[in-house]
Amino acid sequence: MRRNVACRMVVLVCVLSCSATSGAQSTPPDRAADAAAIRAHIESICQAFVDKDRKKLEETHGKDWRGFTPWSGHVIRGLDGYMNEATFDPLTRKGQGMVGYRLSDFDVVFYGDTGVASFVLDLDVVNGGEKSTQKLTLVDVYNKGPKGWIQVASNTSLHPDELDRMMSRAGRLSDGDRAAVLKARETVWRAWFAGDIKTLSSLVPPELITIDPGADKFGSHASNLEGSRGFAASGGKLARLVFPRTEFQVYGNTIILYTTYEMDLVAGGKTQSERGAATEIFVRQGDRWINTGWQLAPAGK
Numbered sequence: 303m304r305r306n307v308a309c310r311m312v313v314l315v316c317v318l319s320c321s322a323t324s325g326a327q328s329t330p331p332d333r334a335a336d337a338a339a340i341r342a343h344i345e346s347i348c349q350a351f352v353d354k355d356r357k358k359l360e361e362t363h364g365k366d367w368r369g370f371t372p373w374s375g376h377v378i379r380g381l382d383g384y385m386n387e388a389t390f391d392p393l394t395r396k397g398q399g400m401v402g403y404r405l406s407d408f409d410v411v412f413y414g415d416t417g418v419a420s421f422v423l424d425l426d427v428v429n430g431g432e433k434s435t436q437k438l439t440l441v442d443v444y445n446k447g448p449k450g451w452i453q454v455a456s457n458t459s460l461h462p463d464e465l466d467r468m469m470s471r472a473g474r475l476s477d478g479d480r481a482a483v484l485k486a487r488e489t490v491w492r493a494w495f496a497g498d499i500k501t502l503s504s505l506v507p508p509e510l511i512t513i514d515p516g517a518d519k520f521g522s523h524a525s526n527l528e529g530s531r532g533f534a535a536s537g538g539k540l541a542r543l544v545f546p547r548t549e550f551q552v553y554g555n556t557i558i559l560y561t562t563y564e565m566d567l568v569a570g571g572k573t574q575s576e577r578g579a580a581t582e583i584f585v586r587q588g589d590r591w592i593n594t595g596w597q598l599a600p601a602g603k
């Protein structure tokens with residue numbers, strides 16, 4: 303028998319909400335100056351992120367601003383909310399976080415004194431000594447008041463290209479996730495040897511695939527539940543289980559564990575010690591880590 307995560311990088315919120323009036327046209331000639339003004343305003347916000355200029359960010363966003371960042375999970379409300387949740391830590395130094403940008407596919411439509419700008423933004427990011435890039439899609443809503451255009455709402459999302467990179471990029475686990483994966487791993491092992499089918503079924507999916515030593519075919523969900531029941535019914539017991547070494551590889555919501563194990567099994571009044579190596583795969587599903595497969599390689603006597 304036998305999963306942010308990637309480090310989250312600074313996400314620019316340059317920025318949606320809409321008060322609709324009559325029909326919209328995409329940057330008609332008589333609104334070219336307004337479109338240019340909105341683009342210049344957006345680029346000034348981008349530069350403020352590069353310069354770590356929080357005063358500029360406060361000046362360029364409305365007091366009743368609304369919006370989302372890729373990870374907010376809720377509506378961010380008001381200028382204070384924007385500054386606290388959609389910008390950067392006030393202690394961030396210039397040269398860290400967002401350090402450069404490129405704006406493309408820019409488009410604006412107008413509804414009277416409201417402009418809706420859509421565009422793609424490529425960022426250069428520095429975290430410590432690590433350089434990376436990030437690609438975003440944004441929709442920013444602007445309103446024209448007595449002092450000119452000001453951003454009143456925004457939705458910032460990860461571009462599909464960015465999502466692809468995130469899913470294949472090697473990541474790191476937080477201490478909490480590391481502990482949760484290790485707990486799930488040990489629970490699976492102990493549940494298997496205890497014949498605890500309820501617990502085992504909650505941690506292994508129907509598509510489970512396993513490779514066990516000496517088996518002439520791959521193990522499945524059904525065969526592992528059957529094997530677990532059989533071991534417990536025979537009177538077998540797991541007396542000792544330790545994992546001397548475990549290495550992690552993280553890709554998106556998938557974690558691969560490379561493990562050495564030692565265990566003592568008691569059957570028929572006799573104790574048998576086993577040791578070996580295992581490769582185990584865990585996938586995050588909601589707030590749980592699911593063990594989708596493993597391969598065991600016992601060490602020689």
